[in-house]
Amino acid sequence: MLWSIMGTIAAICTTVGFIPQIIRGIKTRELRDVSPVMLTLLLVGCSLWLVYGVHLKNPIIALANGFTLSFVMAILLLRSLFRRNRAKDSL
């Protein structure tokens, strides 16, 4: 029981952990220092974890990675949006 609570807290931390990055990005309108290669690898990794979690019928793995996947996608989209806006501003 104690162990599954620990696993759940672990999953919550590594999932909601990406929300502060989205908030920071929206506030500063800068995500230049965040590596796009890291984001892409996390995207691929979380997609595979999601499929693996569904296969294992493990709701913690599936849900946590489903959410993380959407957060990482959001960061990647925001990053390219800010990049495009910067390019426009410099015209």
Next chain:
Amino acid sequence: MLWSIMGTIAAICTTVGFIPQIIRGIKTRELRDVSPVMLTLLLVGCSLWLVYGVHLKNPIIALANGFTLSFVMAILLLRSLFRRNRAKDSL
């Protein structure tokens, strides 16, 4: 067999995914846009996952999170190092 290969690739992606962030940070000497709240939450989350993985005697969970933990620590340390250097430069 196919599924455990998929799980392993997933774990490798979400673990080595942080290496490009370290490389980018070292190259640009800037990690300002990377959220310190995200890094701290990932640090706590990976530590709990590591303990949970050891408890479950699951080497994939334990190893992947052990490595991710050390990469996230490195990013956090580099970030505060670059921050301190910037503060010194502006004196």
